[in-house]
Amino acid sequence: MQSYKLPTSELTAEEVFRTRRTLLKALGFLGLNAWPLLNACTNYAAQSRDLNGTLVNLKQLHAPRNGSYRLDRPLTDQAEAAAYTNFYEFTHSKEVWRRVDRFLTRPWELKITGLVKKPLTISVDELLKLIPQEERHYRFRCVETWSMAVPWIGFPLSALIKRVEPLSSATHISFISFLRRDQAPEQKRSSVELWPYHEGLTLAEGMNDLSFMATGLYGHELAKQHGAPIRLVAPWKYGFKSIKSVVEIVFTDRQPATFWNAMIPNEYGFWANINPAIPHPRWSQAEESLLGSNERRKTLLYNGYTDQVGGLYNLKDRQYFY
Numbered sequence: 317m318q319s320y321k322l323p324t325s326e327l328t329a330e331e332v333f334r335t336r337r338t339l340l341k342a343l344g345f346l347g348l349n350a351w352p353l354l355n356a357c358t359n360y361a362a363q364s365r366d367l368n369g370t371l372v373n374l375k376q377l378h379a380p381r382n383g384s385y386r387l388d389r390p391l392t393d394q395a396e397a398a399a400y401t402n403f404y405e406f407t408h409s410k411e412v413w414r415r416v417d418r419f420l421t422r423p424w425e426l427k428i429t430g431l432v433k434k435p436l437t438i439s440v441d442e443l444l445k446l447i448p449q450e451e452r453h454y455r456f457r458c459v460e461t462w463s464m465a466v467p468w469i470g471f472p473l474s475a476l477i478k479r480v481e482p483l484s485s486a487t488h489i490s491f492i493s494f495l496r497r498d499q500a501p502e503q504k505r506s507s508v509e510l511w512p513y514h515e516g517l518t519l520a521e522g523m524n525d526l527s528f529m530a531t532g533l534y535g536h537e538l539a540k541q542h543g544a545p546i547r548l549v550a551p552w553k554y555g556f557k558s559i560k561s562v563v564e565i566v567f568t569d570r571q572p573a574t575f576w577n578a579m580i581p582n583e584y585g586f587w588a589n590i591n592p593a594i595p596h597p598r599w600s601q602a603e604e605s606l607l608g609s610n611e612r613r614k615t616l617l618y619n620g621y622t623d624q625v626g627g628l629y630n631l632k633d634r635q636y637f638y
């Protein structure tokens with residue numbers, strides 16, 4: 317989408333804002349008061365009986381905990397996490413759970429293709445029989461400055477990568493979410509040509525043990541608003557990298573396009589590694605609000621995962637934090 321590439325260097329800040337606002341509005345990406353990724357990130361106290369009703373119906377999963385991943389804070393309350401989610405296919409508000417009834421997450425086929433020796437098209441249920449599941453407690457930090465700490469269930473992405481045997485020419489992995497205008501109200505309403513949501517990693521990032529394909533949360537299958545039936549979790553990167561409801565994974569020999577980079581290129585790049593010292597163009601990234609509590613904390617470099625992923629990047633090169 318070349319039309320998004322505005323010559324920002326030639327515009328004043330105010331002109332940039334006005335132009336982009338008009339553009340996003342034309343694309344249906346600004347509601348009455350909603351600016352994507354800039355919703356206030358105050359603590360969300362809403363507890364709803366309706367919401368809890370949807371959570372108790374989820375299928376239980378049994379997966380042993382991988383104790384290598386320990387938290388420095390309490391787990392976020394399950395209902396608080398489920399009530400405050402980002403899933404722009406359904407709504408720009410956080411109350412995604414109210415809008416997902418029509419979204420069908422079974423049966424669900426996942427296609428793995430591109431530069432691999434053994435391409436694979438498989439239903440999620442079959443995939444779960446092939447790869448053992450485990451539970452991991454991870455921190456999760458949204459670029460909007462809210463954060464959570466949650467027990468994902470799933471498997472390391474590397475297990476899937478090994479199965480399809482990437483060719484030596486493969487350097488990157490592209491992830492693609494669903495396109496179903498009849499099930500996702502915002503895909504129908506907005507004329508954004510950037511759907512389906514898409515994201516990417518380098519192959520080295522994908523092979524890193526932290527990269528996780530989640531199929532469950534809090535001991536049961538993923539609630540729809542968290543990206544059922546299968547999503548990526550890359551906890552050292554801002555939350556938008558952790559693409560939900562993936563239908564296709566493509567191995568490539570170049571850096572894949574990403575949804576938010578295409579949407580707002582001067583604010584979101586490919587890497588999106590968490591670094592509290594580098595502010596977003598419009599706000600500080602130094603601190604975060606813990607979902608479901610009044611607590612604020614200093615954000616950690618790589619969200620606290622430097623031991624695992626610090627070696628993949630050069631801290632002095634700012635490109636890795638955009």
Ligand SMILES: Nc1nc2c(c(=O)[nH]1)N[C@H]1C(S)=C(S)[C@@H](COP(=O)(O)O)O[C@H]1N2
Pocket residue numbers: 400401402403404405457458459493513541542543554555556557558559560561
């Ligand atoms: N397909 C899809 N994946 C997505 C998004 C989205 O809008 N669509 N939002 C992203 C953003 S901005 C964040 S912060 C996380 C939120 O994950 P959670 O809602 O499960 O906490 O999902 C990411 N994955």
Ligand SMILES: [Mo]
Pocket residue numbers: 402458459460554555556
């Ligand atoms: Mo986010």
